[in-house]
Amino acid sequence: MPPFDVPEGDPFGPHNLPYGVFSPPGSSERTVGVRLGDHVLDAGAAAHALGSPYASLLARPTLNPLLAAGRTAWSDVRRALTAWVTVPAHRETVEPLFHPLSEVTLHLPFEVADYVDFYASENHARNVGRIFRPDAADSLTPNWKHLPIGYHGRSGTVVVSGADVVRPSGQRKAPADAAPVFGPSVRLDIEAEVGFVVGVPSERGRPVPLGDFRDHVFGLCLLNDWSARDVQAWEYVPLGPFLGKSFATSVSAWITPLDALDEARVAPPERTHELLPYLDDAGEEPGGYDLRITVTINGHTVSEPPFSTMYWTAAQQLAHTTVNGASLRTGDLYGSGTVSGPAERERGSLLELTWNGRDPLELPDGKRTFLEDGDVVTLSAWAPGPDGVRVGLGEVTGRVVPAV
Numbered sequence: 001m002p003p004f005d006v007p008e009g010d011p012f013g014p015h016n017l018p019y020g021v022f023s024p025p026g027s028s029e030r031t032v033g034v035r036l037g038d039h040v041l042d043a044g045a046a047a048h049a050l051g052s053p054y055a056s057l058l059a060r061p062t063l064n065p066l067l068a069a070g071r072t073a074w075s076d077v078r079r080a081l082t083a084w085v086t087v088p089a090h091r092e093t094v095e096p097l098f099h100p101l102s103e104v105t106l107h108l109p110f111e112v113a114d115y116v117d118f119y120a121s122e123n124h125a126r127n128v129g130r131i132f133r134p135d136a137a138d139s140l141t142p143n144w145k146h147l148p149i150g151y152h153g154r155s156g157t158v159v160v161s162g163a164d165v166v167r168p169s170g171q172r173k174a175p176a177d178a179a180p181v182f183g184p185s186v187r188l189d190i191e192a193e194v195g196f197v198v199g200v201p202s203e204r205g206r207p208v209p210l211g212d213f214r215d216h217v218f219g220l221c222l223l224n225d226w227s228a229r230d231v232q233a234w235e236y237v238p239l240g241p242f243l244g245k246s247f248a249t250s251v252s253a254w255i256t257p258l259d260a261l262d263e264a265r266v267a268p269p270e271r272t273h274e275l276l277p278y279l280d281d282a283g284e285e286p287g288g289y290d291l292r293i294t295v296t297i298n299g300h301t302v303s304e305p306p307f308s309t310m311y312w313t314a315a316q317q318l319a320h321t322t323v324n325g326a327s328l329r330t331g332d333l334y335g336s337g338t339v340s341g342p343a344e345r346e347r348g349s350l351l352e353l354t355w356n357g358r359d360p361l362e363l364p365d366g367k368r369t370f371l372e373d374g375d376v377v378t379l380s381a382w383a384p385g386p387d388g389v390r391v392g393l394g395e396v397t398g399r400v401v402p403a404v
Helices: 043-049 064-069 071-086 088-097 122-132 210-216 229-235 258-264 314-322
Strands: 019-023 031-036 039-042 098-100 105-107 115-118 150-152 158-160 169-172 181-184 192-198 217-224 249-251 292-297 300-303 333-335 361-363 366-368 376-384 390-401
Touching: 031 043, 031 071, 039 043, 039 071, 039 088, 043 071, 043 088, 064 071, 071 088, 071 258, 088 098, 115 314, 150 314, 169 229, 192 292, 192 314, 210 217, 210 314, 217 258, 217 314, 217 376, 217 390, 249 390, 258 376, 258 390, 300 361, 314 333
Parallel strands: 115 333, 158 249
Antiparallel strands: 019 031, 019 105, 031 039, 039 098, 115 150, 169 181, 192 217, 192 333, 217 249, 292 300, 292 376, 361 366, 376 390
């Protein structure tokens, strides 16, 4: 099928056009690509052939130059790309610049600067509180409704979808053990998340207000923040996650621009506590996104977390990240935190789905409490688009391999 002949209703039609970085068949050279259906357009080559002033931003081995160019450039490039793949007059020039998706090699689409992970789902936070603090009067910590809780991760271990995840080793100690032991994690978990990609940097010492979110954030992608729960449980007091989180974070090969998700914007859940002014979004445009996520293990669906239930929005997370004067850099990535809905089949981690191993999942290939070597985890998602069409998000998948 010719690349322009995308079936009606395809979630990767011209209304979407996510960005990635690919190598053509038989080449190791990397360049920016845009997905249309089951094909990838060489965006740099198309821009050059059609005389675009943005050709130099697109004929690059990474998205970072485009990310740094700012919102006007993002809008101009998206408008041009839409015309290139829909206007018949461009077909003869553009059609030879497409490659079948199945024949290209996809790469990490941007150079990751800093990585931050949040804890923004009230359903997830309450589930975790009930698991580990069952006798507490409130399953949430006292600060949870007042600020987006987060921690700094390790950008060097962010990997693209399809990369294997080596089972991490570290110290672990069960409550009944006399001393810690060292070895591979036996409680390897997933965290179904959404990642936000920063384009325009900010000046150190100047916070980024809520209203400037779309001037700094280019787009979003699916993200799996793999977690070694046993390593994490022993190490996290008093300073929080470290080795239990830093070994791998998987992201999609495709970054969906925010402009493709205008119809998916929704209001976040009702606030139950008064927010400080820098987080008060009552007068801002709706900050939530209606993303429908599916989690599979070895091809079997185990959860469908709804992103629309997230208490803290991406704009609030960005404002909180910078309110102390911390600066943004092009390529910064921040994760939403585990996405979990109110229903049991909407929980975004095995910790919750199995209630910390108490209630194993029944899969076609056997029971699971946590991940086994060889397991393949895939996150996929879609969002409402224009005229009832779905906007697809690029999937993120990873296979667990034994510890080295």
